Amino acid sequence: MTLLRWLLAALLVTAGVSHLTWGRRGYRIVVPEWATRMLRTDKDAIVVGSGAVEIMLGAGLVALPRERARLGAAVAAFFIAVFPGNVHQWRTRRSAPLLDTDTRRFARLLLQPLLVVWALAVAISPER
Structure with a gap:
């Protein structure tokens, strides 16, 4: 399971x-308008903030292996939190980096639950 943790960390970073x-x-187009109103900030700040969180979570998975349960749960929660942005992008049919077709945008929606499961697997599995 160490390999899965490291791969997830690499993906996040x-x-x-x-x-x-x-x-x-x-990535700004993925941010729904309601998110900017709710967080009282602009789309760029949300993109930068989410990027910083991804880097910190990924680094934490590597640097703090004993905290993998908490960090894995945090990563799963993060993946759930950003899912509305993926839905927004699919519904509005707007392209973002690497997500420039309806098929790719829809596949991204299907990938999100797998990422959540991956993060939870890292959280609950013993290290070897």
């Missing part, structure tokens, strides 16, 4: 870096 660099502008 890579996604987080993309939110802060090359994908930053494109």
Whole structure:
């Protein structure tokens, strides 16, 4: 299970870096208008914030293996929290980096529950 934890960490850090660099502008369209009103901020701040959280969660999974249960649960909660943005993107049919077709946007929706399960598996599985 150590490999699964490291792979999840790599995915999170890579996604987080993309939110802060090359994908930053494109990810803004994934943010629903209601999220900016609810959080009282703009789309760019939400994209940057979510990227920073992804990097911190990924780094935590590597640096704090004894906290994998809490961190895995936090990662699962994060994946659930960002799911409305994925739904918004699919419903509005707007392209973002790597999600430029209806098929890819829909596949992203199906991927989200698998990411949640992956994070929970990391949280509950013993290290070897």
